[in-house]
Amino acid sequence: METSGGIRASLAGRYASALFDLARDERQIEAVSQSLSKLKAALAESADLKALVSSPLVGRQAAAQALAATAGTLGLDQTTSNFIAVLARNGRLSQLGNTIRIFETLAAEHRGESTAEVVSARPLDDSQIAALKAQLGARVGRDIRIDARVDPTILGGLVVRLGSQMIDASIRTKLNSLATAMKG
Template sequence: MENSGGIQASLAGRYAAALFDLARENKALDAVETSLKTLESALDQSADLKRLVTSPLVGRDAAAAAIKAVGSTLKLDTLTANFLGVLAQNRRLRQAPAVIAAFRAMAANHRGETTAQVTTAHPLSADQVTALKAKLKTRVGRDVAVDMKTDPGILGGLIVKIGSQMIDGSIRTKLNTLAHAMKG
């Protein structure tokens, strides 16, 4: 497995690489990836969970106990739940979102895919996501895993990031460009 040196150079990347290696050895890549997606969704939706993960005031033991309860509630696989316990004990829960992103990139690379981060104003339907993946595949020449985010602030359109490439087709950017052009 070839990992990007840039991913592994970060703290979150090293944790993600360790989790990826454990998941691959235990043939649990899909289960871990599903659990991480569930955790990411919970972090986006729960202010209390986000506070638990980011607060420096929560002690190691309290964070470990809380994250164990969260893992049980979210029905995370054992490997992911144990890994989160390690993050809590090492006071690295704050790194969880970056670990999730790095793990997802490693898993996509392992499957021969590239990952595209797509931001839309509104959630896309399954058909729209499928069509977007097909367009991106023709552009990059590989299968594309799509990491979807919604941001109503872009007003409409979408922003696609693949590696260092960014395609900004958002209405907000178009309006800003037009306003700048009108100023002279």
Template structure:
């Protein structure tokens, strides 16, 4: 598979590429992607899980056992579960968010889609996500998958990144622009 040098050049990118190739060969890209989305949600919602993945104080063996338990609890697929074990053994769990993002980009590229990183002030509803995808599809001219995240500091609006292009309609940016304009 042809990948951009940017993804393969980074350590998390190499892990994501290896996971993608395993998933592609096993014809389980969708299952792995769903498991990674579950993991991403767990990282966002659980401070304990986030600490498990980022703390250097947790021993390698303890981290391996803990992620195996989390994988069972979250009902992750076998490929993702084994992959988490490898990350824990290699002390790379802190790279999980970047690996998930890179995997999503690889999977979207494989399907002929473009990935948009969307940051909003509040979680978007399913209807809002559908409308956003449709709007981006019209703008870009191809299918778009979205990688959603929430940043309350935006106050409102969205920040959308598609490749090197960024669309920032957040209230935070508008207020900063207004403050600069008022300074003269």
């Protein structure tokens, strides 16, 4: 897998690559993936946790202690807990969200999957996700993992990013195109 250029170019990419390499060497990729999924969900649900991670006003030691307690509450594996502590000690908690996203991409590539980032105006149900996986899988010839996000500002439709390809079938984009065409 090629990680030397694009992924490792960013700070979050270097942290994610280091965590992935450690997890792979310890044969803990799935355990770390599950722990990061729990942490990602907790970040999405808790405004306090999101503020802790992004605020420069929280000291490194205080952030490390708070995240150690959070890791215990969430039941994170030891490798992930140690990694979060390293991010806190290095003052890099602001990179946590991007690091999780990049780690998920590396783990998916390791499993032979491709990750599609899907943005919709409303949450997709299981049947819609399954149909989207099947269509995208047929298009690229690999298993697809869907990373779904909700953004009401697209009004409707979907925006799908699969590798370097982007399919923008959102109503917002169609309305913008129509407005541009009407201007002449």
